[in-house]
Amino acid sequence: MSEGNWNDVLNKIRGELASLAKFVDNTRKGIDNLELTVKVGSEKFPEASNQLNAVTGDLEKAADNIMTILEGLMAEQDRTNALLNSLSGWVATLDSNNADKGQGFIKELGVINEKAKKEMMDIFTNMSFHDLSGQKLKKVIGSLAVVESKLLELALTFGFKGDSLGEANAEPHFETSLQGPSNPMPIDQSVVDKIMKELGA
Amino acid sequence: MLDQNMKILVVDDFSTMRRIIKNILREIGYSNVDEADDGTTALEKLKGSKFDFVVTDWNMPNMPGIELLKAIRQDPSLKETPVLMVTAEAAKENVVTAVQAGVNNYIVKPFTAAALKERIDLILGKAAVN
Numbered sequence: 001m002s003e004g005n006w007n008d009v010l011n012k013i014r015g016e017l018a019s020l021a022k023f024v025d026n027t028r029k030g031i032d033n034l035e036l037t038v039k040v041g042s043e044k045f046p047e048a049s050n051q052l053n054a055v056t057g058d059l060e061k062a063a064d065n066i067m068t069i070l071e072g073l074m075a076e077q078d079r080t081n082a083l084l085n086s087l088s089g090w091v092a093t094l095d096s097n098n099a100d101k102g103q104g105f106i107k108e109l110g111v112i113n114e115k116a117k118k119e120m121m122d123i124f125t126n127m128s129f130h131d132l133s134g135q136k137l138k139k140v141i142g143s144l145a146v147v148e149s150k151l152l153e154l155a156l157t158f159g160f161k162g163d164s165l166g167e168a169n170a171e172p173h174f175e176t177s178l179q180g181p182s183n184p185m186p187i188d189q190s191v192v193d194k195i196m197k198e199l200g201a
Numbered sequence: 202m203l204d205q206n207m208k209i210l211v212v213d214d215f216s217t218m219r220r221i222i223k224n225i226l227r228e229i230g231y232s233n234v235d236e237a238d239d240g241t242t243a244l245e246k247l248k249g250s251k252f253d254f255v256v257t258d259w260n261m262p263n264m265p266g267i268e269l270l271k272a273i274r275q276d277p278s279l280k281e282t283p284v285l286m287v288t289a290e291a292a293k294e295n296v297v298t299a300v301q302a303g304v305n306n307y308i309v310k311p312f313t314a315a316a317l318k319e320r321i322d323l324i325l326g327k328a329a330v331n
Contacts, residue, residue: 063217071224121314124224128311131215132289135260187291189309189316195293196307199300 035160038151045148052141056134063130070124077117084110204325207253211236212243212269213287214261218310222256222287225314229321240264244272247279254321259288259295267302274303283324287312 084106091102154160209231213219219236226234235252237243239261247255255273259266266286273279283305288295291309299307306320 060217067217067220067224074224074228121225121228125221125313126311127217128221131213131218132310134215134217135289187293187296187309189312191293192291192296192307192309195296196300199297201300201304201306 031158034154034158038155038158038160041151042148042155045144045151049141049144049148052137052144056137056141059130059134059137063127067124067127070120074117074120074124077113077120080113081110084113204253205230206233207231208233208235208251209254209256210234210243210246210252212238212240212255212257212261212266214238214258218258218287222317225317226256228314229318231321240266240269240272243269247273247282248276252282254324255282255284256287257284259286259290259299267298270299270302270304285320285324287317 088103088106091099091106093099094102209226211219211222211226211234213222213236216238219238223234223236226232235246235250237246240257241264243255243257244264246252255269257266257269264272266288270284270286273282273284280303284303285306285308286299286304287308287310289310296307305324308316308320
């Protein structure tokens with residue numbers, strides 16, 4: 001082979017080595033970015049899960065407090081009803097003009113009391129938002145835990161190390177069987193009733 | 202006249218929901234109510250004591266409501282117990298699955314006190330006819 005040909009081959013090899021070096025460098029940078037992404041994710045996902053768990057706990061506490069207050073108020077309304085009944089007995093002993101007037105007031109108070117109680121019961125029933133939102137939050141927390149575990153698997157595969165990945169060997173904590181409404185297109189009660197009727201239930 | 206002293210078991214993993222259902226039941230005249238937080242506990246209670254009616258959620262840990270329903274229908278001593286499902290699972294397939302498993306009625310959350318009363322009356326009315 002002539003000297004010119006050797007130079008051509010060497011130049012070609014130099015070019016190939018340069019592009020190989022560039023490729024290795026890019027890959028290394030890519031892995032560095034990935035490591036950073038995994039590190040950030042490993043810190044942020046548990047933080048998000050903890051925050052959502054705290055929200056669930058706060059919701060439960062608030063719902064419990066509201067229901068305790070409502071139960072107290074509803075008990076007071078039962079007492080008010082009993083007092084109105086007693087009052088009605090006493091008013092009946094008055095002269096007919098005052099008795100009629102008194103019974104009219106008692107009746108009106110009774111209606112107001114019943115209406116207030118019904119509305120409190122409605123508020124009570126609407127506290128089921130806590131159950132429904134709680135189930136949805138559980139699903140989100142579960143999904144975050146799955147992503148977190150995948151990040152840890154990735155960290156193990158690439159051998160990333162760091163404080164935030166110190167627990168990479170630990171089992172990720174998440175519920176394997178997530179409970180909660182799974183239907184993206186819920187039907188309303190009238191459709192449920194129709195199905196029940198069609199199926200003869 | 203429906204038996205206001207009948208013993209009802211309310212099964213739901215959310216304490217809030219159990220409390221809501223218990224209060225509604227008390228408001229419509231049923232105060233003899235016990236509770237369980239999943240199907241497994243409910244089944245133990247049902248086998249240990251006589252209950253006249255079960256109100257259960259679907260989504261629960263350990264044993265979901267649909268499995269509890271199937272277990273009730275398979276147990277000769279429990280199979281006649283009326284079961285009302287109160288759940289957020291509002292898909293046609295869920296309703297059909299529950300009916301096929303022997304549910305007596307099905308309420309979608311969120312619901313009203315009137316809706317619960319109507320379905321309990323319906324179930325007990327039918328039971329009285331049969």
